[in-house]
Amino acid sequence: MISDVTGGRGCRSHSLPPVALICAWAFVLMxxxxxxxxxxxxxxxxxxxxxxxxxxxxxxxxFYPRWLPESWGGFGSPSFYFYAPLYFLTLGLVMLxxxxxxxxxxxxxxxxxxLSGLTMRxxxxxxxxxxxxxxxxxxxxxxxxHLHDIYARxxxxxxxxxxxxxxxxxxxxxxxxxxxxxxxxxxxSYALLILAHVPVALLATVTLIQAYAGFLWIDAEAGRRGLxxxxxxxxxxxxxxxxxxxxxxxxxxxxxxxDKLFGPFFQPQNWLLLTxxxxxxxxxxxxxSLGGFA
Numbered sequence: 001m002i003s004d005v006t007g008g009r010g011c012r013s014h015s016l017p018p019v020a021l022i023c024a025w026a027f028v029l030m031x032x033x034x035x036x037x038x039x040x041x042x043x044x045x046x047x048x049x050x051x052x053x054x055x056x057x058x059x060x061x062x063f064y065p066r067w068l069p070e071s072w073g074g075f076g077s078p079s080f081y082f083y084a085p086l087y088f089l090t091l092g093l094v095m096l097x098x099x100x101x102x103x104x105x106x107x108x109x110x111x112x113x114x115l116s117g118l119t120m121r122x123x124x125x126x127x128x129x130x131x132x133x134x135x136x137x138x139x140x141x142x143x144x145x146h147l148h149d150i151y152a153r154x155x156x157x158x159x160x161x162x163x164x165x166x167x168x169x170x171x172x173x174x175x176x177x178x179x180x181x182x183x184x185x186x187x188x189s190y191a192l193l194i195l196a197h198v199p200v201a202l203l204a205t206v207t208l209i210q211a212y213a214g215f216l217w218i219d220a221e222a223g224r225r226g227l228x229x230x231x232x233x234x235x236x237x238x239x240x241x242x243x244x245x246x247x248x249x250x251x252x253x254x255x256x257x258x259d260k261l262f263g264p265f266f267q268p269q270n271w272l273l274l275t276x277x278x279x280x281x282x283x284x285x286x287x288x289s290l291g292g293f294a
Contacts, residue, residue, distance in 0.1 A: 018121060018134045025138050026114035029147065030106060038105045044154035047105060050079060054088050055095035055104070064089065064244070082249050082256065086195040087112065087157040109156055116163035117141045123170040140166075161197035165204055168193055169212055175230050176216040183230055187237025194242040198249075 016024075038044060049071060057065035064085065071077035080088070087108060094104040094111075121137035128136065140146070140162075149159040167189040174182035194201045213231050220227055239246065264270055270277040 018130065019118065021134065022117035022121065022137055022141070023114050025141060026110055026117060029113060029142060030110045030150075033109070033151065034106045037102050039151065039154050042153045042155065047154055047156055048101065050088055051091045051095070051105060052101055054092040055101070058092040058096060066248075078252075081252055084157060084195050084197050085245060086192065087160040090160070105156065109150055109159065112160040112163045113141055113150075116146070116166070119163055119166040119170065123166040123173070126170070126173055158197045158200055161193060161200040164189055164193040164196050165208065168204070168209060171234065172209070172212055172216060172231060175234055176220055176227055183234045183237065186231070186234030187241055190235055190238025191241035194238065195245055
């Protein structure tokens with residue numbers, strides 16, 4: 001008989017342990033890529049070039065490569081002075097024993113996909129039954145955009161960030177409940193979120209994290225005093241832990257073409273579903289589609 005330890009409910013079952021189910025579900029979701037291999041659209045090319053170089057540099061003893069010397073025909077590239085490194089460092093570690101690049105990419109994605117289920121279940125288990133927490137974790141792993149990142153965009157670094165968001169929420173709840181190591185866990189999880197993918201971290205900070213902080217403050221009732229300060233302290237600790245990446249990336253902004261990120265292609269209003277220029281029904285994509293039938 002197996003006890004559901006993570007859920008904390010003392011429930012016993014003869015079924016497969018939830019952790020094993022989550023790992024098996026991650027394997028099922030990644031099976032098509034493991035059979036057919038990773039895709040090469042959008043970020044796919046970067047994954048290959050960056051992954052191969054990071055693995056080579058890590059084999060030479062450089063465990064946080066920033067400069068990629070073989071890029072641009074040997075001129076080199078400062079890619080990881082700016083790009084969040086967590087997925088690619090994991091990829092390099094997977095390749096250290098001699099695993100080939102394509103297989104290692106799938107394994108690294110499998111690791112983060114399974115981790116997203118484990119962290120989501122850990123968060124849900126605080127206020128849901130073990131069964132509901134497990135179902136929620138399995139659904140989260142198979143969320144359309146989650147798999148879209150892996151299978152349609154090859155945005156593997158962005159996909160890795162989805163494993164950290166529930167962990168941040170779990171840490172915030174521990175802080176609100178004044179449980180042990182809550183601030184430390186919040187700092188670590190927030191740092192991992194930043195190191196996974198900066199745009200996701202930024203969006204989560206200004207939306208999900210702030211909204212959840214407000215919910216915790218309202219729900220805390222008598223324990224509200226000092227909650228905002230403890231949450232803020234956890235965030236500051238996270239910024240400090242991620243400074244090894246974040247500080248150089250911010251300090252080097254004058255040396256990159258930031259203005260390119262403010263063109264029409266990157267404006268949110270141009271991607272609205274019904275009226276956006278580049279959205280699903282946008283004029284640019286519609287004209288391109290109609291042009292294919294001309």
